[in-house]
Amino acid sequence: MLNKDSSTHTRGESVYLDDVPLLQGTLFGAAFASSIAHGHITSLCLDEAGQMPGVVKIFTWKDIPGDNQIGGIVPDEPLLASHGVDFCGMPIAFVVAETDSAARAALKKIRVEIDPLPVITDPREAQARGALIVPPRQFVLGDTTTAWNECSHVFSGKADTNGQEHLYIETQGAYAIPQENEGLKIYSSTQSPRATQTASCRVTGLPMHQIEVEVTRLGGGFGGKEDQANAWAALCALAAFQLKKPIKYCLHRMEDMAMTGKRHPYSADFKIGLDAQYNILAYEVVFYQNAGAAADLSPAVLERTLFHCTNTYYIPNVKATGYSCRTHLPPNTAFRGFGGPQGMFVIESAIAWAAEQLGIDKTIIQKANLNKTGDLFPYGQKAVSEAQVCWNKTERLYDTASWQAAVQTFNRSNLLYKKGLAWMPICFGISFTNTMMNQARALVHVYADGSVSISTGAVEMGQGVNTKMVQVAAQVFSIRPQRIRVQSTSTHRIANTSPSAASATADLNGKATLMACTAILERLREVAADQFGATTGNIRLQDEVVCVNGERTDWNWHKLVSAAFGKRVNLSEHAHYATPEIFFDKTKEKGHPFAYHVYGTSVTVVTLDCLRGTYEFDAVKIVHDFGASMNPAIDRGQIEGGLVQGMGWMTMEEIVYDAQGRLRSNTLSNYKVPDIYSVPREILIHPLQTDTDNAAIFRSKAVGEPPLMYGIGAFFAIRDAIRAFNPAALVPFDAPLTPEKTLMALYGKNKKEGADKLKASAQVSL
Ligand code: MTE
Ligand code: HPA
Ligand code: MOS
Numbered sequence: 001m002l003n004k005d006s007s008t009h010t011r012g013e014s015v016y017l018d019d020v021p022l023l024q025g026t027l028f029g030a031a032f033a034s035s036i037a038h039g040h041i042t043s044l045c046l047d048e049a050g051q052m053p054g055v056v057k058i059f060t061w062k063d064i065p066g067d068n069q070i071g072g073i074v075p076d077e078p079l080l081a082s083h084g085v086d087f088c089g090m091p092i093a094f095v096v097a098e099t100d101s102a103a104r105a106a107l108k109k110i111r112v113e114i115d116p117l118p119v120i121t122d123p124r125e126a127q128a129r130g131a132l133i134v135p136p137r138q139f140v141l142g143d144t145t146t147a148w149n150e151c152s153h154v155f156s157g158k159a160d161t162n163g164q165e166h167l168y169i170e171t172q173g174a175y176a177i178p179q180e181n182e183g184l185k186i187y188s189s190t191q192s193p194r195a196t197q198t199a200s201c202r203v204t205g206l207p208m209h210q211i212e213v214e215v216t217r218l219g220g221g222f223g224g225k226e227d228q229a230n231a232w233a234a235l236c237a238l239a240a241f242q243l244k245k246p247i248k249y250c251l252h253r254m255e256d257m258a259m260t261g262k263r264h265p266y267s268a269d270f271k272i273g274l275d276a277q278y279n280i281l282a283y284e285v286v287f288y289q290n291a292g293a294a295a296d297l298s299p300a301v302l303e304r305t306l307f308h309c310t311n312t313y314y315i316p317n318v319k320a321t322g323y324s325c326r327t328h329l330p331p332n333t334a335f336r337g338f339g340g341p342q343g344m345f346v347i348e349s350a351i352a353w354a355a356e357q358l359g360i361d362k363t364i365i366q367k368a369n370l371n372k373t374g375d376l377f378p379y380g381q382k383a384v385s386e387a388q389v390c391w392n393k394t395e396r397l398y399d400t401a402s403w404q405a406a407v408q409t410f411n412r413s414n415l416l417y418k419k420g421l422a423w424m425p426i427c428f429g430i431s432f433t434n435t436m437m438n439q440a441r442a443l444v445h446v447y448a449d450g451s452v453s454i455s456t457g458a459v460e461m462g463q464g465v466n467t468k469m470v471q472v473a474a475q476v477f478s479i480r481p482q483r484i485r486v487q488s489t490s491t492h493r494i495a496n497t498s499p500s501a502a503s504a505t506a507d508l509n510g511k512a513t514l515m516a517c518t519a520i521l522e523r524l525r526e527v528a529a530d531q532f533g534a535t536t537g538n539i540r541l542q543d544e545v546v547c548v549n550g551e552r553t554d555w556n557w558h559k560l561v562s563a564a565f566g567k568r569v570n571l572s573e574h575a576h577y578a579t580p581e582i583f584f585d586k587t588k589e590k591g592h593p594f595a596y597h598v599y600g601t602s603v604t605v606v607t608l609d610c611l612r613g614t615y616e617f618d619a620v621k622i623v624h625d626f627g628a629s630m631n632p633a634i635d636r637g638q639i640e641g642g643l644v645q646g647m648g649w650m651t652m653e654e655i656v657y658d659a660q661g662r663l664r665s666n667t668l669s670n671y672k673v674p675d676i677y678s679v680p681r682e683i684l685i686h687p688l689q690t691d692t693d694n695a696a697i698f699r700s701k702a703v704g705e706p707p708l709m710y711g712i713g714a715f716f717a718i719r720d721a722i723r724a725f726n727p728a729a730l731v732p733f734d735a736p737l738t739p740e741k742t743l744m745a746l747y748g749k750n751k752k753e754g755a756d757k758l759k760a761s762a763q764v765s766l
Pocket of ligand 2: 226297300304334338431432433434437499501502503
């Protein structure tokens with residue numbers, strides 16, 4: 001089925017937050033943010049700003065009737081700074097004015113004096129000073145201490161990844177409208193209506209039933225609106241609650257970039273041990289997560305880093321430690337992969353480093369250690385593995401041996417251009433790592449005219465979840481998708497939602513929808529059975545026609561529904577789904593946290609311009625484990641998008657904060673994201689239909705996040721090309737590998753060997 005949003009998207013008719021028609025009397029908000037990363041507020045003068053034309057009121061923490069607190073996991077994040085500031089971009093005041101421009105003009109007239117305090121931007125430094133968000137976590141399997149003795153080879157090193165700007169096309173924003181009896185309705189661009197509702201309740205002091213959060217759709221979230229849509233909604237709620245006027249605030253791009261957190265940068269130390277056959281026997285890793293100034297989702301992100309620290313490899317002895325380090329940066333947050341990519345980069349670095357020291361191809365170690373069904377992950381869950389299937393299929397389907405040979409031939413005969421090739425197998429666990437969050441609800445109405453309405457907790461953000469919900473209902477009822485409408489996401493219709501995140505949205509909400517539709521269908525079949533003197537077991541709906549014992553009758557869907565309505569049969573259902581069998585015991589750091597894992601393998605080939613340090617990707621070829629895709633077009637789109645987003649993180653997207661904690665990469669002219677020219681020339685995706693039973697909706701495995709990790713292959717492909725040019729080059733495991741860093745690596749260290757190699761190859765090729 002075509003993505004149901006495609007026609008309104010292409011016509012510009014899809015409704016986002018900023019398209020919600022404004023009520024008369026709507027006022028506009030704008031946040032005044034700290035330009036100092038750490039310090040005491042000694043004075044705040046709002047007089048001049050307050051007298052600016054059109055300004056209605058300027059809110060500070062003193063105007064908050066409830067708690068000045070929006071922290072989700074840890075209550076450590078004030079909505080508005082009171083006595084001190086902890087990061088550049090921290091909101092201090094909220095101006096409300098008659099127009100958007102009046103509010104922003106007033107921001108310039110606010111005077112604040114801040115006594116600066118020392119600024120920490122480096123997570124290792126924060127850890128050394130004991131500045132942790134939560135106590136450290138440690139996952140242990142086997143015993144690394146004794147295992148080192150059995151290793152023939154042991155290598156250690158350091159691997160770092162930088163952050164990433166979400167760059168959703170639609171910036172953050174909210175629109176709060178007062179309702180009767182003190183209630184509020186908030187339109188928000190949020191992945192988590194419940195979290196947005198909760199934060200707004202906390203700040204206003206209202207109970208949850210007084211605040212409705214409604215979401216039409218998002219122009220992208222990518223994790224950036226899982227927790228960080230809340231502040232803007234809470235600010236609007238605060239002002240709407242106090243002024244009894246509708247309040248709207250949509251952030252400008254630069255405000256959004258400066259005030260919101262990003263993917264967590266990580267620094268890590270690793271130690272890897274192998275036996276003579278290159279089996280990895282032991283792996284130790286310590287992660288220093290740069291959490292920023294408040295917890296936000298950092299503890300959960302760190303947990304997923306630990307879950308994915310061995311990627312898709314079976315390693316019998318593992319010790320993985322994670323520190324969530326408090327720095328003076330905007331609180332970092334969820335971003336596609338949720339800490340998993342950061343963990344996987346480190347094990348890939350460790351393998352690359354080991355291979356380099358051993359003088360063998362990295363793939364030898366990768367392939368030798370792919371997990372098998374029954375192997376234990378460090379957290380105690382047994383793998384149901386497709387790793388080897390995906391790898392072997394990749395070899396055969398894309399004839400990688402010839403491809404590899406062609407790369408070598410190219411490199412032998414080219415002087416200034418070198419190609420690099422890298423394999424990237426992935427394995428990603430599906431479920432919120434916090435078991436409690438794996439629940440969802442759906443409310444399905446079949447109207448008397450035969451049209452169907454679905455409400456779930458799912459938020460459409462471009463990933464196509466609404467289309468999948470339509471598919472579920474259409475399949476259960478066997479009716480045309482045109483009869484089915486997915487409603488906006490509202491906390492009044494569906495309560496206590498989990499965020500649309502963890503790639504699990506279609507699974508969780510789809511299963512709830514499936515349950516609701518199935519319950520209604522059962523009642524409809526009883527009506528038909530009654531009519532035709534049959535048992536319900538012999539009634540089927542097929543292409544909108546009621547069939548008895550496989551024979552078509554003259555009753556269609558519409559007739560059946562009206563008959564049921566006439567007989568006072570309940571045509572509505574509210575269903576609740578909770579993922580079965582999953583659990584996790586944090587005291588032991590063991591359990592079965594994931595409903596299932598998604599596997600896949602990619603091969604990336606890059607061509608490097610060794611004079612300039614620039615590169616182009618020839619191709620990325622993928623075999624991806626879909627289970628049984630319920631919408632191949634949407635899923636393919638998710639893979640292409642995730643891949644390119646991951647490649648951007650690994651190659652060109654470079655977040656820069658200066659030592660004072662100020663964001664330097666604060667515009668789209670100095671923060672580069674992949675564009676049409678930087679995507680691979682060829683992306684091939686083979687949808688591997690895997691037969692193992694899984695807990696996904698219609699066995700269609702979650703696809704939102706896993707493909708991002710194919711992007712890690714880009715880093716190692718470039719690295720491979722650099723070393724083809726200069727075998728002695730020392731290329732740090734420090735992503736992103738921008739053209740600048742690439743150029744440094746090509747010529748920086750061991751220049752002499754590089755130059756000699758250049759001469760030697762010149763003699764061959766010229
Ligand atoms: N695709 C689009 N177009 N826009 C998005 O914001 N978010 C990603 C992924 N794909 C995103 C996207 C992230 S971070 C997640 S967790 C999943 O979609 C969430 O949706 P799902 O659970 O339905 O896969
Ligand atoms: N993944 C994504 N988002 C989340 C998770 C998770 O495991 N836990 C809480 N939010
Ligand atoms: Mo995605 S990072 O789980 O929103």
